[in-house]
Amino acid sequence: MRFKLTAIPTTALGTTALAATTLASAIGVASMAQNRPQEVNVYSGRHYNTDKQLYSEFTRRTGIKVNLLEGKDDELIQRLKSEGSKSKADLLVLVDAARLYRAQEANLFRSISSPELKKDVPANLRDPGGRWFALTRRARPMMVNTAAVNPKSIRTYADLAKPEFKGKLCLRNRASVYSQSLVADELVRRGAAATQKWVRGVVANRKEPFFTSDTTMVRAVGQGQCGATIANQYYLARLLSSDNTADRATAKKVRVVWPNPTHVNVTAGGVTRSSRNPEEARRLLEFLASPTSGEGYAAANNEYPLKGWGNNPTLKAFGTFKASPVSMEQLGRRNREAVQLMTQAGWE
Amino acid sequence: MTPSTIQGAPAQGPGRSSSRSWLLLVVILASGLALLPLLTLLKDVLINRGESRLELGFDGLRQVRGTLLLVAGEGLLGAVVGTAIGWLTAVCRFPGRRWLRIAQLVPMAFPAYLLAASLIDWGSHRGLRIHGLGWAIVLLTLANYSYVFLLSTESFSVSGRRLLEASRSLGVGPWRSFFRVALPIALPSIGAGIALSAMEVVNDLGAVRLLGVPSLSAGILDRWQVDGDPQGAALLSLVALGIVAVLIASERQLRQRSRRWNLEGGTGSAHVWHLAGWRAALAQLFCVLPPLIAVAIPALWIQQGWQGLQSESFAELGQLASRSLGLALIATGVTCLGSLLLAICRRWSPQPLVQQLSFIAGLGYAIPGSVLALGLIVLGGPLGFSPVLLLLWGYGDRFIAVSKQGLDAALERIPPSIDETATSLGCDWLAVLRRIHLPLLRGPLLVGSLLVFVDVVKELPITLALRPFDFDTLAVRVFQYASDERVGAAMAPAVMIMAFGLLAAFALVPTLEQRD
Numbered sequence: 001m002r003f004k005l006t007a008i009p010t011t012a013l014g015t016t017a018l019a020a021t022t023l024a025s026a027i028g029v030a031s032m033a034q035n036r037p038q039e040v041n042v043y044s045g046r047h048y049n050t051d052k053q054l055y056s057e058f059t060r061r062t063g064i065k066v067n068l069l070e071g072k073d074d075e076l077i078q079r080l081k082s083e084g085s086k087s088k089a090d091l092l093v094l095v096d097a098a099r100l101y102r103a104q105e106a107n108l109f110r111s112i113s114s115p116e117l118k119k120d121v122p123a124n125l126r127d128p129g130g131r132w133f134a135l136t137r138r139a140r141p142m143m144v145n146t147a148a149v150n151p152k153s154i155r156t157y158a159d160l161a162k163p164e165f166k167g168k169l170c171l172r173n174r175a176s177v178y179s180q181s182l183v184a185d186e187l188v189r190r191g192a193a194a195t196q197k198w199v200r201g202v203v204a205n206r207k208e209p210f211f212t213s214d215t216t217m218v219r220a221v222g223q224g225q226c227g228a229t230i231a232n233q234y235y236l237a238r239l240l241s242s243d244n245t246a247d248r249a250t251a252k253k254v255r256v257v258w259p260n261p262t263h264v265n266v267t268a269g270g271v272t273r274s275s276r277n278p279e280e281a282r283r284l285l286e287f288l289a290s291p292t293s294g295e296g297y298a299a300a301n302n303e304y305p306l307k308g309w310g311n312n313p314t315l316k317a318f319g320t321f322k323a324s325p326v327s328m329e330q331l332g333r334r335n336r337e338a339v340q341l342m343t344q345a346g347w348e
Numbered sequence: 349m350t351p352s353t354i355q356g357a358p359a360q361g362p363g364r365s366s367s368r369s370w371l372l373l374v375v376i377l378a379s380g381l382a383l384l385p386l387l388t389l390l391k392d393v394l395i396n397r398g399e400s401r402l403e404l405g406f407d408g409l410r411q412v413r414g415t416l417l418l419v420a421g422e423g424l425l426g427a428v429v430g431t432a433i434g435w436l437t438a439v440c441r442f443p444g445r446r447w448l449r450i451a452q453l454v455p456m457a458f459p460a461y462l463l464a465a466s467l468i469d470w471g472s473h474r475g476l477r478i479h480g481l482g483w484a485i486v487l488l489t490l491a492n493y494s495y496v497f498l499l500s501t502e503s504f505s506v507s508g509r510r511l512l513e514a515s516r517s518l519g520v521g522p523w524r525s526f527f528r529v530a531l532p533i534a535l536p537s538i539g540a541g542i543a544l545s546a547m548e549v550v551n552d553l554g555a556v557r558l559l560g561v562p563s564l565s566a567g568i569l570d571r572w573q574v575d576g577d578p579q580g581a582a583l584l585s586l587v588a589l590g591i592v593a594v595l596i597a598s599e600r601q602l603r604q605r606s607r608r609w610n611l612e613g614g615t616g617s618a619h620v621w622h623l624a625g626w627r628a629a630l631a632q633l634f635c636v637l638p639p640l641i642a643v644a645i646p647a648l649w650i651q652q653g654w655q656g657l658q659s660e661s662f663a664e665l666g667q668l669a670s671r672s673l674g675l676a677l678i679a680t681g682v683t684c685l686g687s688l689l690l691a692i693c694r695r696w697s698p699q700p701l702v703q704q705l706s707f708i709a710g711l712g713y714a715i716p717g718s719v720l721a722l723g724l725i726v727l728g729g730p731l732g733f734s735p736v737l738l739l740l741w742g743y744g745d746r747f748i749a750v751s752k753q754g755l756d757a758a759l760e761r762i763p764p765s766i767d768e769t770a771t772s773l774g775c776d777w778l779a780v781l782r783r784i785h786l787p788l789l790r791g792p793l794l795v796g797s798l799l800v801f802v803d804v805v806k807e808l809p810i811t812l813a814l815r816p817f818d819f820d821t822l823a824v825r826v827f828q829y830a831s832d833e834r835v836g837a838a839m840a841p842a843v844m845i846m847a848f849g850l851l852a853a854f855a856l857v858p859t860l861e862q863r864d
Contacts, residue, residue, distance in 0.1 A: 041817060047828040049837075067817040070828060074573035075718070075813055082725040086732070088817070102576065173560060175570065209479050212560045215833040216472040223475045235833065243836070244653065246473060343406060348560075 039065040040280040043080060044093040045073035046267060050300035058287050064280045073099045080108050085274050090281040093135070093269040096177045098184070100132050100268050101332020109270035112282050120289045121306055124327040125266055132270030134306060134328065135288050136298040139233050139264050139321060140182055142257040143218060148227035156259045157186065158194075160228065161201025168227030169202060170217050173210035174339065174347045178232060178265070181331050183338035185263040188326045192341070199345040210348050215239070222250035228257075237302035237314040258321035266328055267303070371693045371777065375702050378690055379709040382745050385723030386715055392726050393582040404583065411567035412587055414481070415550060418563065419591065421485035422492065422549045423542050429489065430496025430545075431538055433635050435526060438504035439512070440621045442628035448635040450857050452497045455642035456799075457849025459806040459823075460491035461554025462842055463642070465830050466649035468558055473652060484559045490642050491555075492548050496541035498795060498856075499754065503537035504530055506761070522621045536599075536760065540753045543599040547592055547713050547749070553809060554827065564588045565716045572722070585719050592714030596707065646846060653836055669844050672821040675811075676804040676848075679743035684797045686744060687752035692785065695759050695767070696777050710752050712745035717809030720746060724814060735816040742810040747803050751796025758792040759785070791859050802852045805845060822848075 044051070047070045055066040071079070073094045080087055080103070092108060094100050103109060109131035117126070117133045125134035142160065144151050148168060154160060160169060172179045186195040207226055211217040214235040220226045222239075239251035269288065271281040287293055289306065298305045302312060309320055404412065436442075437449040464478075464487050471478040515529045531538075556563040564584055572581035623631050686709075694706045712720065720742055728738045762785070770780045786793075808823050815824065822841040829838035 047832055069815075069817045070820070071812055072831065074569075078573045078722065079725060079813060082722060084730075086730065102574075106576075175557075175566075208477060209560060212479075212558055213468075213833050215835075216468060216477075219472050220475070220477070225475055225477075238834075250473075 037065065038063055038277075038280055039067060040090045040277050040284050041067045041088045042069065042091045042093060042284070043076045043089040043272075044068060044070050045076060045095045045099070046070065046093060046301075048300040050296065054288065054293055054296050055284075057293070058284055061287075062280075062283060064283065066284065074102075077103050077106065077108065080272065080274075081106050083274070087272065087274040088276075089272050090275040090277045091269055091284055092272050093267065094132075095267045096181060096265055097328040097331035098177050098181055098335040099332075100127075100266075100270075100328060101335065103270070104131055104332070108273055110273045110275065110278065112271050112278070112285075114282055114286060116286045117289055120286075120291065120294070124325065125306060126268070127270070127329060132268045133285060133289055134266035134268040135294060136267045136301070136303040137264055137306060137323075138266070138301075138303050139258075139262050139323070140178060140230055141233060141262055141318075141321065142228060142230050142259055143221055143236060143254050144228040144257055145221050145224050145226070145253055146255050147253070148224060151255050151257045154228070154257055154259070157182070157230065157263075158190075158198055159259075160205065160230070161198045163205075165205045165228065167205065167207050169205040170208050170220055170226035170229040171202060171206055171210055171347070172214060172217060172229075172231070173212055174342045176212075178214070179342070179347070180335055180338050181265055182230065182263050183342055184331045184334040185324055185326050187334045187338055187341070188330045189261075189324065192337070195338075196341055196345065199341055199347060203345050203347050218254060219247075219250055222253045224253075233315065233318060234302035237312070237318075240314050241302075256318045258319060260322050261324040262321040263326075264323045265331070267297075268328070371689075371696055372702060374689050375693045375697075375705045375709070378686055378748075379705040381741070382709045382712045382748065385720055385727055385742075385745065386712075388727040389719065389723035390582060393578040403580075404587075405580075407562070408567060408571075408580070408584060410562040411564050411584065414556070414562040415564040415588070415591065417481060418484060418488065418549050418556070418561065419546045419595075421481070422488045423546050425485060425489040426493040426496050426545050427538065427542050429638060430493040430541060431500045431531075431534075433493075433638070434497045434500035434534075434538075435504055435530065436631050436635060438501045439530070440522070440623050440631060442623040442631045444632055445635075446861075448632065448639075449501070450854070451636065451639040452494055452501075453853035453856055454639040454850065455490055456494040456802055456853050457846050458491060458642055458646060459554075459808075459845065459849075460488050460548075460552050461558065461808070461830070462826070462845070463487050463491055463645050464555035464558045465835070465838070466646045466842075469835050470645070470649045470652055479560050481559075481561050484556055484561045487555055487559070488549050488552060490638060492545035493638060495544040495548075495799075496538060498799075499537040499541035499544075499757065500534050502791070502795070503534040503757075537757050539599040540757050543595045544750065544753055546595050550588055550592055550714065551716050553716070553718070554830075564591075565718075568716055569718050572719075581719070585715065588716060589711070589714050592711070596710070596714075600707075646842070649835075650839060650843065653839060665840060665844065668820060668822045668825055668841060669848075671819060672805050672823065672845075672848065675739065675743070675821065676801050679740055679747070679804045680797050680801045682740060683744045683747050683800050684751050684793060687748050687750075687755055687796065688789075688793065690748070690752055691755040691759055692777065692781055694756065695764075695785075706752075710749035713747065713749035715746070717742075717746060717807065718813060721810045721813035724810075735814055735819075739811065739814045742814055743804050743807065746807070746810060747800045750799045750803060751793070754792040754796045754799075755789060758789055762788055794859055795856060798852045798856050802849050805848045805852075 052068070055068065059065055073096070076092065076094070077099065080089055080092060092103060094103060104127060111130040113130055121133045125137070126132065142154060142157070144154070149165070174180070183195065183199060186198060208220065214231045217226070217229050218231050218235050218239060221229050233256065236251055236254055236256065239247045242248055269285050271278050271285065275281050288297055291305065294305050295310055298310060299312060302315060304310055304315065309315065433452055437445055437452070467487065468478045511529050511533070512525055515525045520528065551565055553565045553569070557566050564587060568581045568584045568588065571577045571584060690706045690709055693702055724738045724742050766784060767780055770784060775783070806823060808827055811821055812824055812827065815821070822845045825841045826838045826845065
């Protein structure tokens with residue numbers, strides 16, 4: 001095969017020129033990127049050190065820096081509201097459907113479309129309008145001390161209102177959003193009249209003054225001061241895996257009873273309306289919702305991943321449950337009504 | 349301000365009026381800065397939002413009642429404990445007195461929310477339910493009685509020595525001397541102490557929430573943030589503001605009624621009462637119990653939870669601590685300078701306007717921290733103020749009353765005749781400040797700045813709401829862990845807060861010793 005010798009320098013020249021242009025454009029891109037360093041500002045209602053490891057992993061993979069501001073959910077919502085369009089926040093991560101709904105009503109989220117999020121997040125765990133997407137799930141089962149209460153005697157939350165449990169029940173206070181969402185769940189599934197009757201029943205069966213924390217409530221069940229309670233599964237899981245031997249011993253006396261169906265709530269995130277880095281925020285959201293990192297996000301707090309039951313041995317020992325079909329959006333919508341109903345029934 | 353006034357040349361002629369109008373400017377500026385966040389908020393709430401529901405409602409009434417009961421209970425208990433210990437350690441003599449006097453500073457190091465969280469957790473391990481109003485009163489008293497102690501003991505040691513001596517030489521016993529002579533003289537200081545501690549109670553959020561006591565501070569936040577009812581929140585804030593205004597006004601009234609000019613330091617150890625036998629033992633017991641309990645609660649909690657201690661890296665802890673420390677130091681400087689200027693202005697300008705403005709400037713203490721913070725966000729957000737600046741503004745606004753109360757009380761003990769003499773000799777206010785007031789105010793100024801320092805280190809709602817990205821402090825971290833019910837993780841930063849508090853408290857020791 002013959003070829004013209006002169007062609008070689010020409011080709012070389014052309015290649016060099018091409019390379020130069022590529023390089024130049026690469027430098028151009030780099031300098032543009034330097035002008036606006038890739039970052040995403042997160043307002044988060046969660047406070048786990050393992051979250052930070054996940055954010056670092058995200059930065060390692062994508063080069064996008066994550067700036068974090070953790071606070072109480074309601075305070076973050078208020079801060080975002082007050083900051084308005086000047087807010088630096090790109091992603092808002094909140095715990096509980098009621099708060100998500102509140103933020104949504106205050107128009108703090110923007111709607112995004114992401115096939116990945118649609119694939120990873122089940123429909124009832126995300127906003128139909130694409131404004132927020134769940135990242136982890138938590139359940140609120142009943143917990144009993146088997147010495148005081150036969151676990152077989154209760155199958156649903158409704159059973160706890162029966163007169164046979166008088167003076168045996170411990171309840172979380174009304175100010176807790178967990179109680180509110182539980183009642184909202186009942187409202188959606190069973191209607192106002194039945195729920196009102198149920199709330200009056202459980203309030204009448206209460207033994208101790210309303211508790212301000214789930215941990216002390218679960219302990220009280222283990223110690224036998226209370227026969228039964230309703231608490232988030234991770235509080236018991238935490239006590240069971242505690243370094244404190246006394247806590248482990250108390251927790252072992254507590255049995256989880258899964259009502260059918262069980263109230264489920266979420267941690268969720270959404271891109272803010274004021275975001276200046278919506279692309280980066282969406283990518284972080286996709287990363288956190290993806291099955292692999294989602295497990296890590298859930299594991300930090302003994303929570304369940306979005307699908308299935310995860311690999312946490314403590315949670316596996318609790319068994320599986322049938323999750324309430326009520327959507328997060330419905331829970332949020334009925335929150336106010338639930339609180340009113342509780343107030344009227346003397347749920348302090 | 350002319351150069352000669354800085355040199356304080358006594359020969360300098362009048363020119364006073366101009367420098368005093370400069371003082372008036374300071375007062376207007378300070379009270380403006382103090383009121384601006386609140387006014388912005390009121391405007392935002394009342395004008396910018398449409399729907400209105402100005403009623404207290406079922407929860408509102410319970411919250412008002414809860415706060416009033418807390419204030420009354422804590423005020424009474426704190427007054428008795430603080431005044432009694434103040435008196436015992438100032439004018440009685442018994443073994444261990446000096447150490448016990450110092451020990452009274454210890455409880456100041458422990459924020460009420462920490463005491464409540466640790467006691468609840470400790471009790472819950474033993475099946476003991478710590479809950480409700482009674483416990484709240486006890487814990488809030490424990491965390492706050494030191495205010496009454498500090499101000500009353502200072503007054504017992506300094507004031508009325510000659511009167512006490514006279515009453516004693518007339519054969520009046522220690523009890524009657526206390527009730528008839530020392531107590532009336534010390535009333536302004538005791539009143540100031542009670543007012544300070546009561547305002548802490550009105551503002552407390554963490555402890556009352558944990559103990560399940562309905563309160564205005566929690567009600568304001570919930571109405572605002574959870575119910576989305578800013579008008580309702582503003583209404584509750586006004587009630588809280590009203591309670592504190594009554595507290596401040598009654599304290600001022602008290603002070604005016606029992607105004608005594610009293611400068612004679614008195615050297616005498618002549619008028620002390622020596623206690624022996626069961627009397628001494630009782631005095632010791634009374635003085636040792638509050639600080640002992642305050643230390644025991646977190647100590648038992650730490651001992652119990654030691655196994656579960658999950659510490660962050662030392663680097664992270666160091667960073668948290670340095671932010672807390674830095675913020676507290678700067679805020680203390682700013683706040684104390686401001687309060688000194690205000691106190692001096694009040695003294696020099698008898699116009700009612702100045703008096704009222706200076707009163708208003710101290711009202712920031714009455715506004716719940718979280719409400720103040722929201723006011724600052726609404727105010728500073730659109731102007732693009734840096735969050736740290738807003739944070740310092742918030743601290744200053746909130747705590748200027750802490751150092752000002754003590755300064756005002758101390759200034760009232762300096763006879764105005766001294767100022768008049770100095771002025772007639774040609775000194776202007778600055779020279780009087782430098783040569784007379786400052787040397788006499790060194791004690792209260794130090795006490796005030798340490799109180800502010802400890803308060804800022806412990807402060808939660810403002811810091812939580814205003815801090816910038818990636819800027820957590822010790823208190824913020826403790827709160828986040830505690831609100832997640834993760835006690836083990838909260839322990840390390842909590843211990844550091846208490847350590848800072850203790851360091852600051854012990855820096856007060858020389859002042860206490862000096863009064864002996």
